[in-house]
Amino acid sequence: MFSGLFADWFVPESHGVTNYAEPRGVSLRIEGLSKSFDGRAVLRDIHLDIAPGETFSIIGPSGTGKSVLLKHIVGLIEPDAGRIHIDGEDISAADKGASSYRYSMVFQTSALFNSLTVGENVGLWLREKRVCPEERIRAIVAEKLALVGLEGNEEKLISELSGGMKKRVAIARSLAMNPDLILYDEPTAELDPITSDELAQVIMDLKAKVNLTTVIVTHDLSFALYLSDRIAMIDGGEIVVVGTPDEIKNSQNPVVRKFLYTNTKGIKGDV
Numbered sequence: 001m002f003s004g005l006f007a008d009w010f011v012p013e014s015h016g017v018t019n020y021a022e023p024r025g026v027s028l029r030i031e032g033l034s035k036s037f038d039g040r041a042v043l044r045d046i047h048l049d050i051a052p053g054e055t056f057s058i059i060g061p062s063g064t065g066k067s068v069l070l071k072h073i074v075g076l077i078e079p080d081a082g083r084i085h086i087d088g089e090d091i092s093a094a095d096k097g098a099s100s101y102r103y104s105m106v107f108q109t110s111a112l113f114n115s116l117t118v119g120e121n122v123g124l125w126l127r128e129k130r131v132c133p134e135e136r137i138r139a140i141v142a143e144k145l146a147l148v149g150l151e152g153n154e155e156k157l158i159s160e161l162s163g164g165m166k167k168r169v170a171i172a173r174s175l176a177m178n179p180d181l182i183l184y185d186e187p188t189a190e191l192d193p194i195t196s197d198e199l200a201q202v203i204m205d206l207k208a209k210v211n212l213t214t215v216i217v218t219h220d221l222s223f224a225l226y227l228s229d230r231i232a233m234i235d236g237g238e239i240v241v242v243g244t245p246d247e248i249k250n251s252q253n254p255v256v257r258k259f260l261y262t263n264t265k266g267i268k269g270d271v
Ligand SMILES: Nc1ncnc2c1ncn2[C@@H]1O[C@H](COP(=O)(O)OP(=O)(O)OP(=O)(O)O)[C@@H](O)[C@H]1O
Pocket: 001, 002, 037, 038, 042, 060, 061, 062, 063, 064, 065, 066, 067, 068, 069, 219
């Protein structure tokens, strides 16, 4: 899990922020990624290929390395071994200033600024970076709020919003920078099942409207099965299986069966 040290979105200065082009879904390739902390292996020889425009979820029990994998993808952690390529570019070797892709992350805590309005939160980065004139910023904010079903809510205060609305504002704020890759860390944490379903629909609608690649880390199995093109299950720092939701549901791998059983019955046990 990511700590609250970071806002729920960010784009490092070095990742081409001044390039405010339309988003393009990027491919992601992870090759032989391994990471240990204090001699304890957390990720072991991870290989993953995620296609441009894909909605890809990484599921698995708590403490199995999902968030550490996500942190590698955004360059917050350096691997001990292995490579990550985004649109063919080795992000560990690249001159970050020359990177052409943009990414943003929606962290578990929406981390919105309560003292600002919805519109001010969504437009914060655009105004701070002076990406375009104020009139254009207002139009972009309205467009991003519409994408998450919150059109016309610019003047609302964050304190007036439900948990689900806050999450959608956090997504709109991430979208404000036109990311090519958007990453979600436990997006349904703290949401009730109905609000989680609504959020899944928002993310699915985004896929239809915006050309971006989506990576979701979650232990919410039904959420992942509902909205993902493909899912990787990670256990003990290793990828156990990669497949479509149907392939995951029908997997005969005992580790997957156990995870499915535990998550559908809410109790531990063998299938
Ligand atoms: N910076 C770090 N230093 C040392 N150990 C770490 C660090 N970051 C993560 N870990 C350890 O790596 C393991 C995997 O953590 P991670 O947060 O990736 O789990 P997770 O699968 O995302 O679980 P959860 O769903 O509970 O967040 C944990 O045992 C965690 O304590």
